[in-house]
Amino acid sequence: MFRLNKGANATHSGRLLYWTNIWTLSGDFLACNECQSTQTVRQAETPFTHRPGCSGAKNSANPWEELRDILDSLPLSPARAPA
Numbered sequence: 446m447f448r449l450n451k452g453a454n455a456t457h458s459g460r461l462l463y464w465t466n467i468w469t470l471s472g473d474f475l476a477c478n479e480c481q482s483t484q485t486v487r488q489a490e491t492p493f494t495h496r497p498g499c500s501g502a503k504n505s506a507n508p509w510e511e512l513r514d515i516l517d518s519l520p521l522s523p524a525r526a527p528a
């Protein structure tokens with residue numbers, strides 16, 4: 446069974462692997478890998494709705510928020526100032 450890995454000490458790679466194990470991002474929408482239910486980025490503030498019987502329902506109800514948190518935690522260098 447895939448282990449939950451979302452703690453503060455989880456690696457960026459581990460958190461992304463966990464997220465992509467549950468979700469697939471495609472264009473401006475994402476889909477649950479198990480039930481194929483989808484949600485567009487415009488619905489990001491709405492809790493995700495899985496199809497009946499999907500075991501993914503026990504995961505985060507806000508996949509966009511989770512993805513944003515993962516990307517926000519990346520140790521990127523500051524943007525360069527315009528020349």
Ligand SMILES: [Zn+2]
Binds near residue numbers: 480482496500502
């Ligand atoms: Zn689902």
